[in-house]
Amino acid sequence: xxEIDYQDxxxxxxxxxxxxxxxxxxxxxxxxTWLTGAERIAIAGEARNAMNCELCQARKQALSTQFVKGSHxxxxxLSTLEVEQIHRICTDPGRLSRSWYLDLRDSGMAEERYVETxxxxxxTVTVDTFTKGLGLGPxxxxxxxxxxxxRQRPIAAKRELAWxxxxxPADAVGTPDADLYAGRxxxxxxxxxxxxxPAEVKGxxxxxxxxYLPPAAMMDFDNEYRAINHAQIELVAGRVSxxxxxxx
Amino acid sequence: xxxxxxxxxxxxxNGRKLIRFATAVLHDDASELAAARMDIADTMGGxxxxxxxxxxxxxxxxxxxxxxxxxxxxxxxxxxxxxxxAAIGINDFAAASEKGGAS
Numbered sequence: 001x002x003e004i005d006y007q008d009x010x011x012x013x014x015x016x017x018x019x020x021x022x023x024x025x026x027x028x029x030x031x032x033t034w035l036t037g038a039e040r041i042a043i044a045g046e047a048r049n050a051m052n053c054e055l056c057q058a059r060k061q062a063l064s065t066q067f068v069k070g071s072h073x074x075x076x077x078l079s080t081l082e083v084e085q086i087h088r089i090c091t092d093p094g095r096l097s098r099s100w101y102l103d104l105r106d107s108g109m110a111e112e113r114y115v116e117t118x119x120x121x122x123x124t125v126t127v128d129t130f131t132k133g134l135g136l137g138p139x140x141x142x143x144x145x146x147x148x149x150x151r152q153r154p155i156a157a158k159r160e161l162a163w164x165x166x167x168x169p170a171d172a173v174g175t176p177d178a179d180l181y182a183g184r185x186x187x188x189x190x191x192x193x194x195x196x197x198p199a200e201v202k203g204x205x206x207x208x209x210x211x212y213l214p215p216a217a218m219m220d221f222d223n224e225y226r227a228i229n230h231a232q233i234e235l236v237a238g239r240v241s242x243x244x245x246x247x248x
Numbered sequence: 249x250x251x252x253x254x255x256x257x258x259x260x261x262n263g264r265k266l267i268r269f270a271t272a273v274l275h276d277d278a279s280e281l282a283a284a285r286m287d288i289a290d291t292m293g294g295x296x297x298x299x300x301x302x303x304x305x306x307x308x309x310x311x312x313x314x315x316x317x318x319x320x321x322x323x324x325x326x327x328x329x330x331x332x333x334a335a336i337g338i339n340d341f342a343a344a345s346e347k348g349g350a351s
Contacts, residue, residue: 006298009298010289010294011289011294011295011297011298012295012298013298014295014298014299014302017298017302085316089312089315089316090312093311093312093315093316094311094315094341096315096316096318098318101316101318115317118312118313118316118317119313121309121312121316122309122310122312122313123309125305125308125309125312126305126306126308126309127305128305129273129301129304129305129308129309130301130302130305132273132281132305133269133273133281133285133300133301133304133305134285134297134298134301135281135282135285161319161320162317162319163317163318164317164318166317166319188322189314189319189321189322190310190313190314190319192319193313193317193319194313194317204309204313207306207309208306208310210302211302211303211305211306212302212303212306226299227292227293227295227296227298227299228266228292228296228299228300228303229261231260231261232260232261232262232263232266232300233299233303235258235260235263235266235267235270236266236267236269236270236300236303236304236307237303237304237306237307238258239266239267239271239304240270240273240274240303240304240307240308240311241307241310241311243270243271243274244274244308244311244312244315245341246310246311246314246315246341247314247315247321247341248311248314248315248319248320248321
């Protein structure tokens with residue numbers, strides 16, 4: 001398997017970024033909580049493929065996604081529901097709606113698999129956008145490893161905060177997933193978003209810590225931690241989020 | 249890192265270059281992305297370029313996590329940003345009324 005390595009670039013990539021992406025890639029190919037390694041790699045591959053889907057491109061240009069009917073251009077490894085989930089999240093995230101999510105769920109999408117799929121997409125998008133930004137092609141996806149998903153749903157997860165069930169810091173106390181919040185009484189909603197599958201939160205926030213900032217550094221405006229300062233970081237983040245029409 | 253660009257930089261040093269890169273990395277014009285990349289590398293340095301790419305990449309993913317799970321903005325953040333969210337048009341985004349709550 002090709003290992004993520006940026007040493008040949010003309011610009012220095014922090015070693016903690018490289019290490020976090022290697023951990024993410026290693027995790028991508030292994031069985032998760034609800035998906036096998038092969039399923040996770042199929043999802044990552046479909047996430048890449050979605051960017052070339054003609055239906056998605058037509059929908060993206062339409063005033064409403066409902067106006068454009070058709071079938072996704074897909075790789076044939078996943079169900080119709082999974083393809084719809086992956087393509088919409090990848091190509092038009094700003095127009096996802098509660099009714100769209102409920103349609104998927106009512107059609108048979110298990111929310112645990114949905115959330116883990118979100119985590120796989122997020123990992124893939126993070127690494128792929130980084131390489132694109134630096135003028136590189138995407139890294140080969142890792143080879144799937146054998147193994148079965150653990151299928152452990154947090155016992156205190158409930159539908160309250162978001163469309164999907166989440167585990168709040170308060171409800172996590174005293175459960176096997178208490179370590180997700182490490183005793184903290186509160187957490188940003190973005191941290192709770194994938195808490196139905198704690199392993200995805202931990203994995204994705206490993207990337208957050210190293211590509212963005214560690215939690216303690218986010219509000220520490222007396223010190224700078226990167227080659228761009230807090231204001232510059234937030235300007236980049238804000239611009240990307242505005243282009244994605246992300247309300248959060 | 250000193251010097252603030254003219255209007256369009258968000259009031260941030262080298263803001264115009266950063267906005268240019270963040271815009272280009274989300275689109276498909278390879279030559280524009282290459283130019284935006286070199287603009288940062290040549291003036292802010294290679295480390296600034298790779299850290300900018302890291303942040304842009306991370307938020308391209310975070311947005312998808314937020315939008316696909318339907319999490320709402322925290323109340324305290326919503327209250328603190330109510331004025332400028334309206335002013336800069338965030339409230340007009342398609343999903344502005346879609347987030348939060350049990351389904």
